[in-house]
Amino acid sequence: MTQPSGRLYGLGIGPGDPELLTLKAYRILQAVPVIAYPTLESGKALARAIVADYISADKIEIPMPLPFSVERSSQPYYDIGAEKIAQYLSAGKDVAVLCEGDPFLYGSFMYIFNRLSQKFSTEVVPGISSTMASACALGVPLTYRNDVLSIMPATLPADILTSRLGVADAAVIIKLGRHFAKVRDVLIELGLFDRALYIERATLPNQRIIPINQLQDPEVTYWSLILIPSQWNRC
């Protein structure tokens, strides 16, 4: 008799506050026998840390080391991670891959999804994105009525950032880190700097909100974003 395969879950676990898991993600996290999550070369596993209090001791864990450097191809790392996950799925065990934020919005889960979803039953559970959580933490409505919202990574070249931000009613610029100075120059050029708000590690215990004009370049972390809220505020 052939063993039926396990189910693959892409589990959005939100931006950092463990209470921002959905009821559904929480239930699945309790139910599955196997969890997988990315780890940095330092061994740190932010996704696992977010839900650490919800992980029982009997869980089988698959850490997936990823290169943090963008210069290094991550493809072989995802190949190895997907292969390990596939072994458990083939053995009939359900596996949940922990994803910070939302799995399908700039999430590393997509690389696992593209490797395994054709072969195994797969369900993706949406999570709270840091972009939404940051607007709430900053206390600023992001978009009204007819606004166009654009979400973009700070890694883009300055000319692309300029053209995209130039037509956005509201915007979120993610993954700032060492790209902050470039983004700041673009915002100043577009006259958007005075509207820009900075937040890092939204909803985590070490969340920081700093006036953007007081920010020193070297202190800007990768886990930060700039939010430009809508101006349509006559309501």
Place this chain on the structure above:
Amino acid sequence: MTQPSGRLYGLGIGPGDPELLTLKAYRILQAVPVIAYPTLESGKALARAIVADYISADKIEIPMPLPFSVERSSQPYYDIGAEKIAQYLSAGKDVAVLCEGDPFLYGSFMYIFNRLSQKFSTEVVPGISSTMASACALGVPLTYRNDVLSIMPATLPADILTSRLGVADAAVIIKLGRHFAKVRDVLIELGLFDRALYIERATLPNQRIIPINQLQDPEVTYWSLILIPSQWNRC
């Protein structure tokens, strides 16, 4: 002795599946004595319906009638709703305003927030947006790496839709309804129609996914969206 005021919560309750509430929104919903939510002129209250099973009988409820027609100004309606909520807050009771999706992403809560957050202690709890939930339900990753994501309402004029969609790597067009024919023409003109995916009432029991070229204009509901996923899929 003066009574301390109650706290105002903007509670994101997600796109429709009651299990997509966050643990935090669920906890606050249980704890507050008063809830408020928008109702249509028909008396329907979609936000309340989503969490109906979580609402205990002793809860004080504030229905807030809103005009569904965009031709009617909603400002007087929000004035009345905010005034009722303020009465309970002033009497020391915490009030949670139920918001479909995320409170600060095209949400009606912003109108209450703008009227009351200066006077009362306010906390906004992010919710799963239908845009994220739809990508998960459709099983398509939305954005990779350097993609720019644009979210826009179908109510925009055709020329604005054309210019914004023309530079987006991935896009979500919300609130389709009677604007579907206009959006379809724009997508065809831009060569995006073959990439476009249609979903209505994502995560609700009556969710429907229909191939967009089989869609008849009159059947398109307001509670639908078109998703154009990233093309960057070589991973």
